[in-house]
Amino acid sequence: MAARALLRVPQRAKRGEVIEIRALISHIMETGFRHSERGASIARDIITDFRCTYNGAEIFRARFYPAIAANPFITFTTIATESGTLRFEWSGDNEFTASESAAISVE
């Protein structure tokens, strides 16, 4: 099944307001340090990059590493400047990509 994501972006905000953004995505985040029951090493499979753009302009970026738990949850703040779209992009091992967007209206 494809990756699922859950976002929390305020639908409405005042111009200049600090808004909290949350993004949760389903991913196993296999560290690459584990072994199977038969001793074979399990290949690393993690998300390595997260990016958030606000009307095309990048406002947040993060690099993920093997120590990050499965189904990574990320929260950050930004300033509501104008109405538009926040776009969230995740990418990682095995050509993993996922994206999701949310609309915000700023008064």
Add this chain to the structure above:
Amino acid sequence: MRVFALLLAVAASLVHADERRSGYEFMSRSTQAMQDDDTSNPAMLWVLDGEALWQAGKPSCASCHSNMSGMKGVAARYPAMSSGRLMNLEQRINLCRTEKQHAKPYAYESKELLSLTAYIALQSRGMPIAVKDDATKGKALYEQRQGQLNMSCAQCHDQYAGHRLAGSTIPQAHPTGYPVYRLEWQTLGSLQRRLRNCLVGIRAEPYGYGSPEMVELELYLMSRARGMKMDAPGVRP
């Protein structure tokens, strides 16, 4: 004087009305906050998959159970007798799958089965647990000492509930939130997976997934929690 004594008795019974606490109440505030918000509760990722599966297959779940509100309270009533045997929710889903959809049953702890269970359990959120069947067999299993440590479920979860086992508080074993996203597992899991953890912990041979013993135990735990509110799908440490 007699009236006063009576009032005192009533007051005392109110104080002791319900000392049962769900696992939720033993959790840290941050874990509770994680469960309370549907955009931070990772179990909701499985609910999204469950919602998609509900519409999939021929016939789909939705084509028979057209109104999802009809699934309200279902998870709170299982395990229950169905087709002449005691079944938990997972087995009931698989029965629909084999008999109505003519498809292979989902494996225990498979993503599909957990997703559907989570989606159905969500419909009972806030509703009181209302299992009906006789749980005598499950009670006997619950009180049975077993394993190399020779312990019963009751010893920890009745006698020592609220005390500590290493760093964690021992909860009262009320399964209000299953399937749960367990932080230790980093995934969603069924009540049976949790029971197997406990059995391995006391170094007993765990009952198989879907075995009659497991379902009887599930029924007993649900009957102990009768009337408590469901908070599935929950988050647990």
